[in-house]
Structures are given as structure tokens and as C-alpha cells.
Amino acid sequence: MSVTLAELAARFGCELRGNGDTLVDTVGTLESAAGRAISFLANPRYRAALRRTRAAAVILKPGLEADCPVAALLASNPYATYARIARFLHPAPGHEPGIHPTAIIDDDARVAATAQIGANVMIGSRTRIGDGVSIGPGVVVGENVSIGAGSRVHARVVIMDDTQIGERCVLHPGVVLGADGFGFAPEEAGWVAVPQLGKVVIGDDVSIGANSAVDRGAIDDTVIESAVIIDNLVQIGHNVHIGAQTAVAGFAGVAGSARIGRRCLIGAAVLINGHISICDDVFVTMHSTVLRSIDEPGKYSSSFDTDKAEHWGRNAARFRRLNEQLRRREKE
Amino acid sequence: MSVTLAELAARFGCELRGNGDTLVDTVGTLESAAGRAISFLANPRYRAALRRTRAAAVILKPGLEADCPVAALLASNPYATYARIARFLHPAPGHEPGIHPTAIIDDDARVAATAQIGANVMIGSRTRIGDGVSIGPGVVVGENVSIGAGSRVHARVVIMDDTQIGERCVLHPGVVLGADGFGFAPEEAGWVAVPQLGKVVIGDDVSIGANSAVDRGAIDDTVIESAVIIDNLVQIGHNVHIGAQTAVAGFAGVAGSARIGRRCLIGAAVLINGHISICDDVFVTMHSTVLRSIDEPGKYSSSFDTDKAEHWGRNAARFRRLNEQLRRREKE
Amino acid sequence: MSVTLAELAARFGCELRGNGDTLVDTVGTLESAAGRAISFLANPRYRAALRRTRAAAVILKPGLEADCPVAALLASNPYATYARIARFLHPAPGHEPGIHPTAIIDDDARVAATAQIGANVMIGSRTRIGDGVSIGPGVVVGENVSIGAGSRVHARVVIMDDTQIGERCVLHPGVVLGADGFGFAPEEAGWVAVPQLGKVVIGDDVSIGANSAVDRGAIDDTVIESAVIIDNLVQIGHNVHIGAQTAVAGFAGVAGSARIGRRCLIGAAVLINGHISICDDVFVTMHSTVLRSIDEPGKYSSSFDTDKAEHWGRNAARFRRLNEQLRRREKE
Numbered sequence: 001m002s003v004t005l006a007e008l009a010a011r012f013g014c015e016l017r018g019n020g021d022t023l024v025d026t027v028g029t030l031e032s033a034a035g036r037a038i039s040f041l042a043n044p045r046y047r048a049a050l051r052r053t054r055a056a057a058v059i060l061k062p063g064l065e066a067d068c069p070v071a072a073l074l075a076s077n078p079y080a081t082y083a084r085i086a087r088f089l090h091p092a093p094g095h096e097p098g099i100h101p102t103a104i105i106d107d108d109a110r111v112a113a114t115a116q117i118g119a120n121v122m123i124g125s126r127t128r129i130g131d132g133v134s135i136g137p138g139v140v141v142g143e144n145v146s147i148g149a150g151s152r153v154h155a156r157v158v159i160m161d162d163t164q165i166g167e168r169c170v171l172h173p174g175v176v177l178g179a180d181g182f183g184f185a186p187e188e189a190g191w192v193a194v195p196q197l198g199k200v201v202i203g204d205d206v207s208i209g210a211n212s213a214v215d216r217g218a219i220d221d222t223v224i225e226s227a228v229i230i231d232n233l234v235q236i237g238h239n240v241h242i243g244a245q246t247a248v249a250g251f252a253g254v255a256g257s258a259r260i261g262r263r264c265l266i267g268a269a270v271l272i273n274g275h276i277s278i279c280d281d282v283f284v285t286m287h288s289t290v291l292r293s294i295d296e297p298g299k300y301s302s303s304f305d306t307d308k309a310e311h312w313g314r315n316a317a318r319f320r321r322l323n324e325q326l327r328r329r330e331k332e
Numbered sequence: 333m334s335v336t337l338a339e340l341a342a343r344f345g346c347e348l349r350g351n352g353d354t355l356v357d358t359v360g361t362l363e364s365a366a367g368r369a370i371s372f373l374a375n376p377r378y379r380a381a382l383r384r385t386r387a388a389a390v391i392l393k394p395g396l397e398a399d400c401p402v403a404a405l406l407a408s409n410p411y412a413t414y415a416r417i418a419r420f421l422h423p424a425p426g427h428e429p430g431i432h433p434t435a436i437i438d439d440d441a442r443v444a445a446t447a448q449i450g451a452n453v454m455i456g457s458r459t460r461i462g463d464g465v466s467i468g469p470g471v472v473v474g475e476n477v478s479i480g481a482g483s484r485v486h487a488r489v490v491i492m493d494d495t496q497i498g499e500r501c502v503l504h505p506g507v508v509l510g511a512d513g514f515g516f517a518p519e520e521a522g523w524v525a526v527p528q529l530g531k532v533v534i535g536d537d538v539s540i541g542a543n544s545a546v547d548r549g550a551i552d553d554t555v556i557e558s559a560v561i562i563d564n565l566v567q568i569g570h571n572v573h574i575g576a577q578t579a580v581a582g583f584a585g586v587a588g589s590a591r592i593g594r595r596c597l598i599g600a601a602v603l604i605n606g607h608i609s610i611c612d613d614v615f616v617t618m619h620s621t622v623l624r625s626i627d628e629p630g631k632y633s634s635s636f637d638t639d640k641a642e643h644w645g646r647n648a649a650r651f652r653r654l655n656e657q658l659r660r661r662e663k664e
Numbered sequence: 665m666s667v668t669l670a671e672l673a674a675r676f677g678c679e680l681r682g683n684g685d686t687l688v689d690t691v692g693t694l695e696s697a698a699g700r701a702i703s704f705l706a707n708p709r710y711r712a713a714l715r716r717t718r719a720a721a722v723i724l725k726p727g728l729e730a731d732c733p734v735a736a737l738l739a740s741n742p743y744a745t746y747a748r749i750a751r752f753l754h755p756a757p758g759h760e761p762g763i764h765p766t767a768i769i770d771d772d773a774r775v776a777a778t779a780q781i782g783a784n785v786m787i788g789s790r791t792r793i794g795d796g797v798s799i800g801p802g803v804v805v806g807e808n809v810s811i812g813a814g815s816r817v818h819a820r821v822v823i824m825d826d827t828q829i830g831e832r833c834v835l836h837p838g839v840v841l842g843a844d845g846f847g848f849a850p851e852e853a854g855w856v857a858v859p860q861l862g863k864v865v866i867g868d869d870v871s872i873g874a875n876s877a878v879d880r881g882a883i884d885d886t887v888i889e890s891a892v893i894i895d896n897l898v899q900i901g902h903n904v905h906i907g908a909q910t911a912v913a914g915f916a917g918v919a920g921s922a923r924i925g926r927r928c929l930i931g932a933a934v935l936i937n938g939h940i941s942i943c944d945d946v947f948v949t950m951h952s953t954v955l956r957s958i959d960e961p962g963k964y965s966s967s968f969d970t971d972k973a974e975h976w977g978r979n980a981a982r983f984r985r986l987n988e989q990l991r992r993r994e995k996e
Contacts, residue, residue, distance in 0.1 A: 027861065029883050042849075045939070080849035083858040090861055093825075102768065104434065104451050119768050119786050120802075122451050122469045137768075137786045137804045138452075138820075140469045140487040140505075154843065155804040155822045156470075158487045158505040158542075161425075170857075172843040173804075173822040174875070176542040179486065179504040182563040182581070185374075185412035190537060190559035190577050193502075194415040197359065197422055205854060210822075210840040210877040211506065211897075213542040213564045219361050227854035231846040232877045232899045233543075233917075235564050235582045245854050249846070250899045250917050251933075253565075253582050253600050268917050268935050269583075271600050271618050275377065284638060286935050287953045289619045291637040299641035304648055305955040306948060309963035314655040316968055323978040325658070326989070436766065436783050436801075454783050454801045470784075472801045472819040472837075488802075490819045490837040490874075493757075508874040511818065511836040514895040514913065517706075517744035522869060522891035522909050525834075526747040529691065529754055543838070545874040545896045551693050565875075567896050567914045585897075585914050585932050601915075603932050603950050607709065616970060621951045623969040631973035636980055646987040657990070 001025060001089060002036065005057050009073055011088070012081055014059065018071025024056050027086045038073075038089075040082035059085065095134055106143075124161065142178070148204065160216065166204035166226060174211035177202070181215035181222075181238025181256060194218060196238060203227070209234065209250065218256070225262070243280065333357060333421060334368065337389050341405055343420070344413055347394065350403025356388050359418045370405075370421075372414035391417065427466055438475075456493065474510070480536065492548065498536035498558060506543035509534070513547040513554075513570025513588060526550060528570060535559070541566065541582065550588070563600070575612065665689060665753060666700065669721050673737055675752070676745055679726065682735025688720050691750045702737075702753075704746035723749065759798055770807075788825065806842070812868065824880065830868035830890060838875035841866070845879035845886075845902025845920060858882060860902060867891070873898065873914065882920070895932070907944065 006020030028037035030046055033055035040059040041050050050058065050067050057071040059078045075081035099105065099117040106125040111117060115133040123129065124143035133147050136155035141147070145159050148167035153159070157171045160178030171177070183194035198217020203226030208214070212234040214222060222236065225244040235253040236242070242254070243262035252266045255274035260266065264278060267286035272278065276293040284290060287303035294300060306312070318325075338352030360369035362378055365387035372391040373382050382390065382399050389403040391410045407413035429446045435453040437443060443461040450468045455461065456475035465479050468487035473479070477491050480499035485491070489503045492510030503509070515526035530549020535558030540546070544566040546554060554568065557576040567585040568574070574586070575594035584598045587606035592598065596610060599618035604610065608625040616622060619635035626632060638644070650657075670684030692701035694710055697719035704723040705714050714722065714731050721735040723742045739745035761778045767785040769775060775793040782800045787793065788807035797811050800819035805811070809823050812831035817823070821835045824842030835841070847858035862881020867890030872878070876898040878886060887905045888894075895914040900906070904918045907926035912918075916930045919938035924930065928942060931950035936942065940957040948954060951967035958964060970976070982989075 027883055032884055043939070077849065077851060079858070080851050080856045083847075083849045083856045086859040086861065087857075090859055092859075120452055120470070120784055138470060138488075138784070138802060156488060156802075156820060160505070170844075173824070173840045174506060174543065174838060174877075176505045176564075179542040179564070180502075182541060182561070183415075184539075184561050184579070185409065185415045187409060187412050191539075191561050191579070192412045192415045193419075193539065194411070195418040195422055195424075197418065207848075207855075207857065209846060210843040210879075211543050211565075211838065211875050213506070215542075215564070219359055220364055229846070229848050229855050232840075232843070232879070233565060233875075233897060237582070247848070247855070250901075250919075251583060251601075251915060251935075255582075255600065268919065269601065269915075269933065271583075273618070275375070283641075285641060286937070287619075287951075288638045289635045294638070300638040301641040301644040302636040302638040303953045304651070304966040306952045306958070306964040306966040307652065309947075309949060309965040311655075312965040315651055315653075318654045318658055319651065319968070319979055319983065320971060321979075322654075322982045322986075323975075326982055452784055452802070470802060470820075488820060492837070506838060506875065508837045508896075511874040511896070512834075514873060514893070515747075516871075516893050516911070517741065517747045519741060519744050523871075523893050523911070524744045524747045525871065526743070527750045527754055527756075529750065543875050543897075545838070547874075547896070551691055552696055565897060569914075583915060583933075587914075587932065601933065603915075605950070607707070615973075617973060619951075620970045621967045626970070632970040633973040633976040634968040634970040636983070639984060643987075647983055647985075650986045650990055651983065654986075 003089070005038075005071055005073065008038075008085055008088075012073070012075070012084055014073035014075045014081060015062065016071070016073060017065050017068070018057065022056055022071050024089070026089060027082070028055060030055065030058070038082075038085065040078045041068075042079035042082070095132060097132075100137075112149075118155070130167070136173070160200075162199035162216070164199065164201045166202055166206065168205050169202060170207045172208060172210040172212075172232070175208050176213045177208075178216040179213060181218055183218050183238060183256070198222065198239065200224075203244070206230070212236075215256075231268070237274065249286065335421070337370075337403055337405065340370075340417055340420075344405070344407070344416055346391065346405035346407045346413060348403070348405060349397050349400070350389065354388055354403050356421070358421060359414070360387060362387065362390070370414075370417065372410045373400075374411035374414070427464060429464075432469075444481075450487070462499070468505070492532075494531035494548070496531065496533045498534055498538065500537050501534060502539045504540060504542040504544075504564070507540050508545045509540075510548040511545060513550050515550050515570060515588070530554065530571065532556075535576070538562070544568075547588075557594070569606065581618065667753070669735055669737065672702075672749055672752075676737070676739070676748055678723065678737035678739045678745060680735070680737060681729050681732070682721065686720055686735050688753070690753060691746070692719060694719065694722070702746075702749065704742045705732075706743035706746070759796060761796075764801075776813075782819070794831070800837070824864075826863035826880070828863065828865045830866055830870065832869050833866060834871045836872060836874040836876075836896070839872050840877045841872075842880040843877060845882055847882050847902060847920070862886065862903065864888075867908070870894070876900075879920075889926070901938065913950065 002025045005022045009016040024038045025036045030049035030053040033039040039055040062074045100119040103121040105123045108125040109127045111129040112131045118137040123141045127145040130149035138156045142161035151169040154173045163178040178200045180196040184191035198221045208230045209232035214236040215238040230248045231250040237256040239257040246264040248266045249268040251269040254272045259277040261280035265283040281297035283299045285301040334357040337354045341348040356370045357368040362381035362385040365371040371387040394406045431449040432451040437455045438457040440457040441459045444463045447465040455473045459477040462481035467485045470488045474493035483501040486505045495510040510532045512528040516523035530553045540562045541564035546568040547570045562580045563582040569588040571589040573591045578596040580598045581600040583601040586604045591609040593612035597615040613629035615631045617633040666689045669686045673680040688702045689700045694713035694717040697703040703719035726738045763781040764783040769787040770789040772789040773791045776795045779797040787805045791809040794813035799817045802820045806825035815833040818837045827842040842864045844860040848855035862885045872894045873896035878900040879902040889908040894912045899917040901920040903921040905923045910928040912930045913932040915933040918936045923941040925944035929947040945961035947963045949965040
């Protein structure tokens, strides 16, 4: 589909710089875009690339157009505007309502006529699948589950009994929702499994990445509020509560009963200890370990950047004797 | 199901404080329980909640009943007792023996008449499925596998050829047992894959969390002894040996040929180096890196708690020059 | 299959020490091998075991035969030679061309007559499956995918639309290729999903471990060059480029648009920051965090070995005040 810059500017509320008749039909990076591709500048580190770009046009912040050698669409949030224009130029694959003949759907399940159910899908008793939901091949949905309108469940997701999923959610392949939490009582003879009787409750517009897992609650529920985005291979423990609009990067792990506020950014491979709480607007940098509650917004860290191993090793050796050495000096 | 406290006390060996006629039919947290819900106190940090609870009764240690405003069941291990009472009040979903018509079972496989085999399950040649085993939908079981009586294999687990699983094990969705270990010999031209000829051997009462992986041995087997509990997204390398009753938290990774003793607690995202051994009764705190063998029981650590990023950054910058700075002073 | 040492020496280019008529029919470790088992010595830490071995023969480097109490095959790369001999003695399971009757293959897909397609496999429109490819049960292959000759796709892998896979690749169970990258533009009201329009392109002889995920590109493609080996539970973000022969261990995470060179060794649970580049021949030790680009070959680290928790804790407490303390001294 080809569209003029003037039309894009009007449709997406941008200010136009340059020739409004310029045609655009795809997107590209500042470096790779050519022909009718539109690009964007969101990360200032790519400003040099802007000056060299051969894109048909670039979406950028007002004030940067001087560095732009081609037409521009000025937007206060160029990345979000780019996202919308990219979706407009490349619509998501069509939705084809209907149930594949190999799907196995319990008689007591309710599937909206506008839903699309893929091959070899299994849906349990009393489960409700909303309008326009798309369920990919091989997905297993347990009993008494609800999936809200417009949600998209990709191939091979497993959704255990009683899970509640809001509207317009996206679950990527291999996600597991509602498996038992890691709850065991120690005894002399071994571990006694603690029945995991809560469920998983997920709001609207939540995205969960490939092969991530969200455990069901032990007694109360595990809750993920609306507009939370979760990357691949993330682990959310039982009874965890994650506030709206929080982002959780890959390999992050949230231990049981932890509570994370709204608009937090949890970096890759961050671990959040169990039974603690993190207030709104906290950013934890990648590979950090949060052992205690955080009650002040801001940026937190406990990881080091890599160094040459030899150099690192000498410092680490010093660290191992740090207390001893400082104590000795204090006594001198 | 409603039951009196007197009956629970008798059945689970607790001492009763308060009215034995009190009826109980569900469980709850100290904070959420009300009506006929029974709760428990295992973690002392919830003692304040005990004083405010509106539960019908609370399971707790002898000596704490003074703080309990309602009836109490005194037990030496309140959490384990709670686990058993919760299971009694909320029995696991019924087991329905039989084979779903869509299951594909090799003629040479032996499936116990009391086993339950779900939709789209595939079972390979010479595999034996024991009494009362439950296999969820979409599970793939290879050839020459054995699964002991009473084990439960959840949806979409993959069990590769030759794997041996004991009795009463639980494999959560997405688990992969017996995939090839990461064994490659480097050559100028690339990597030569080393055939992974061992298998995976798992004892009784083992639990493995969602999307975790246990690799088959390279030559000898990968062994997980009885009563080991493994959380979600854990990686166990080839030829690893894990002793009985050890617990392994999420994202923990055990590299090839490592040996872990009994009753160890391996924290979340702990990495255990290959070819080392850890003795019995070792607790490694989350996010630690175990590079060398540990031969003394106790608690080990190598991770830091998060700090405000600005504060952390200044200390980290000092750390980068620590050896240099200390050496300079030593020379002074 | 039994074979003489003389024949193995001739076939795999080794120098023979000892009786060439010695028969060999399996492999073993130095400690477990007996009877007709051949073993190898690649890691010097097992030299003591060499002296005690009861293997029929041992593959080792020239110069070590004096320590070998049994026959020997001398090879410049004993581990690679072992790998080839082990495969020779234990050939991979037979390949049986054909399509399982339960497989669901789009009319527009092209599947080579020599390919093997397992039960409940789903293959989308315009996808091409090459000669001798093996696809395990329950695999989901999207539209417009290509899988090169001789590749092996294990059970329950998901390959999303447009993914290109070279020849002789191995994808272990639960792998997800081509799911959407973690791209969202922040707005006041929440996150706007950025369409992920690139694809995944994988070279020849690539191995990817169980439950690992490789995201599709946002605009350009995510590229994994030939002979890259990837362990279990690894996450490769969108637009990442990994150079030939690089090895990536378990739980390693490569964030979006990072570029890794050739012949790198990325240790377990290493995190590579987004938008940085790592040159050829870099080794990053396990649990390190690479925040900035590395442009010099060598070994890099940022993780600590575990220590007794009490000792560790005292040093960590000192670390928290390190800058403050050093500044105070500097002022004195």
C-alpha cells in the first residue's frame, strides 16, 4: 500500500516538513531505508545516521529537522508514531474466524463465533473465549479459563485451569500460565507440596514473551495488571502482583508474594526477592538483585560492567580481603 | 467439604486450642481468611497479621497461641501441616483412567490400565507408563522411557528416549527431559557435535517446574535423586548429579558434570560451574556464581543487594581501581 | 558393532599405540569404561583417572601415552576425534522418510520426499522443507519458512512465519524462532507495540538448545551465522547478529541490535546490552554483564566467585561504603 506523507501527517497528527506528495509504502532503519521507506529517529545515538539517510522521510522530534536531509514528519513521540505508521503500512495478518476441525473443545466451553481456533487446540470445560480471539496451533487451555476479546494466543501456549486473561493481550509461543507455584514445606523426610489454590489474573493489553511462565497463586491470586509488558523467558512466582504499565525484561525473576508497583522497568535477569515490595516508578538495571523493599522511585543497581578478566580478577581478589584489610588499617 | 477443628486436630496430629466444633471448609492467608477459612503462621514476619486475623482458626507453633485471636491448631511444623490440611480440604482434580482417542501410542508401549493419557499425546516404542500416571495433552514421550506409578506429566512436556522417571513425580508444562547436552569439540572449521549417549534418570517424588530442561548424559547418565524439587526455567546440564531433597530455584543453572549433594538449597539464578562438586547441606544465595567446589556445609554468597544507581555507580567506579589504588598505598 | 583399533586409527587418522586387533564397540569415561569401551582424555584434570583406566583404549594427545596403561589412539584433537568415533560406534537413530497421517501440511507447502514429518506437525503455506529434514512430533512451522537439507527439528519447536534455516541445523525441543521482539514505545497511556517486521535468518550447522528463543527482527533481520552453537534457555533479541562459530551458553541473553563477532564464547547467564558490538574472539565469563562494546579480543569478566556468606557479607558491607571511605581518606 502506498500513501503520501501528507496523508500520514494528517492521520497520525504530525507536522510535515518537505514534499507532502512523497509516496511511502514501507519502513526501514535510517541506514537501510531507501526508495519509498519511511524511517524514524528515537535514539539520539543514531543522529549521525540521520544525516546520511536515504529514506523517503523520517519521523523525528521537532527541532531535529535541520539534521534531516529528506522529508520529515515531526512528532512529540517519534517512536510511538513510527509504531502506528508501521502497523498502518503493514497490517497484522488477517483474522479468519472459525474452528479448525482438529481442535478439541469441551461441550461446556463457550467460544465466540468471531474467534479463530487453530489446529490441535484443546479447550477445557467452562472456558470462555471472547470475540475476535485468535488461538494458535497446539495451544492447551484448561477448564474455567476466560480469554478476553481481541487477545492473541500463539502456538503451544499452555493456560492452566481458572486463569483469567483480559482483552487485547498477546501471549507468545511457549508461555505457561497458571502452573503450580514453587511451594513446598520442608520436613525431615523431604518436601511436602503445598497445594497451589489461587489462580492467575491478567489485565488488558498485557504482552508476555516466548517461554515465560506465570505461576498460579498459593492461596490468593497472582495478578498482572493492565498494560504490563513481559519479555521472553521471564518467571513470575506465585502471589506476585505487578502494577500497570510495568515492563519486565528477559530472564527477570520475581519470587513469590513480591509486589511491584506501576510504571516500573525491571531489567534483564533482575531478581526480585520474595515477600518484598517495590514502589511505583522504579527502574532496576539489568542483572541486579533486589533483596529488600524499595519505597522511593528512582534507578537502582547492583551489577558491574565487564572488565578485562585479568584486571577484574585482581580487583576481585582485593575485594575478597576488603574487610580484613580495612579493619587492619583502622586499628593502626 | 466442611470439617470440624476437632477432626482436623485428630487427623493431622495437632493440639487444639479453642472450640473444636468450629467448622472449616477452605484455606486463606492471615489477612484474607474469614468465615470458615483456616490459615497458618510459618513466617515470623507475618506475626502482626496474626493478631488481626479473622480466620476461623490458625495453624501455628506451640508458644504462639497467645498472639492468636481465634482458635488454633498447634503443630511443630505449621507449614507442612497446612499443606496437608489444604490438600484434604481441596483434593487434587480427579484422575480419570483411559486413553484419549487422539493419543498416538506405539504398539510396543505398555500403558497401565489405570493411567490417564490426554489428547494428542504421543508415546514411543517400548515405553512403560505406570499405574495411575496422568499424562496431559500434547505431551511427547520418546522410546524406551519409563514413568513410575502415580507420576503426573503436565501439558506439552517432552520426554526424550531412554529417560527413567520414578514414582509420584510432577513435571510441569513445557519441561524438556533428555535433550542433548551442550557438548561440542572445537576445531578450526567449527564445532563437532559430541554424541550424547547417556540418559536422564529421575528418582521418586521429584518435581520439575515449567519450561525447565534436564539434559541427557554425554556418556554416563544425568541423575536427579528422589525428593529433589526444581523450580521453573532451570537448566540441568549433562552428567550432573543432584542429591536427594535438594531444592533448586528458578533460573539456576548447573553446568555439565557438576555434582550437588543432598539437602542443598540452590537459590534463584545461581550458576554452578561444570566439573565441580558441592557437598551436602549447602545453601547458595540467589544470583551467586559457584566457580569452585564447596566441601563444607553452610551458606555461600557472591551477589550484592541493589543500591541507588548513583551510589552504586560511585562504589563500582572505585572497585574498578581498587587493586591499583591499594597497591599504590602499599608502596607509599 | 565391533571394530578393531587398527581400523579406527586408519579411518580417523590417528596414530596407534598398542595392539591393533583390540576390539571396541562402545565408549565410556576413563572411570567407567571397561571391556570393549574406548575412552578419551581431553581435560587435563582427568589425568589421574587415565592412569587407573580400564578402558580398552584411550584417545589422547601425542606425548601423554606414557601415562596410559592401555592401548592408545594419538590424535591432535582427542575430543573431536572421540566425537567422530562415538558417532561411528553409535549412529544417530535412523531417518524414516514420510509424513505422519496426522500431520497438517498446507497445500502450498513443499516438503521433500526424503523428509520425515512427525505426528501432529503443522506446516504453513509456502514453506519449504529440504531433503532429509526430520521434524519431530507437535512442531509448528509457520508460513514462508525454509528449512535446509539435513536439518533436524525436535518435538514441539515453534518456527514463526518467514524464518530461514540453513542446512544440518539442530533445533532442540521447545525452541521458539521468530516470535515478536520486545519492542514497545512508551506513552503516557501505556505501551504501543512496535510491529516486528523483520525475520530470523539462521546459517548452516547451527544448534539451538531446548526452550531457547530467537526473536524476529524489528525492521532488519535477526541473523545467526553458520556453525553457531546455542545452549538451552538462551534469549536472542531482535536484530541481533551473531558471527560464525560463536558459542552461547545457557541463560545468556543478547539484547536487541547487539552484534557479536565470530568465534566468541559467551558464558552462561551473560547479558549483552542492546545496541553494542563485541569483536571476534571474545570470551565472556559466566554471569558477566557487558554494558559497553568490546573491540579487543580477549577474556572479560564481571562476576565473583562465591564465598562463605558471612565473609562475603562483611566485604559487601564495606563495598557499600567504599567511595565514601576512600574520599574521606583522600581528604585527610
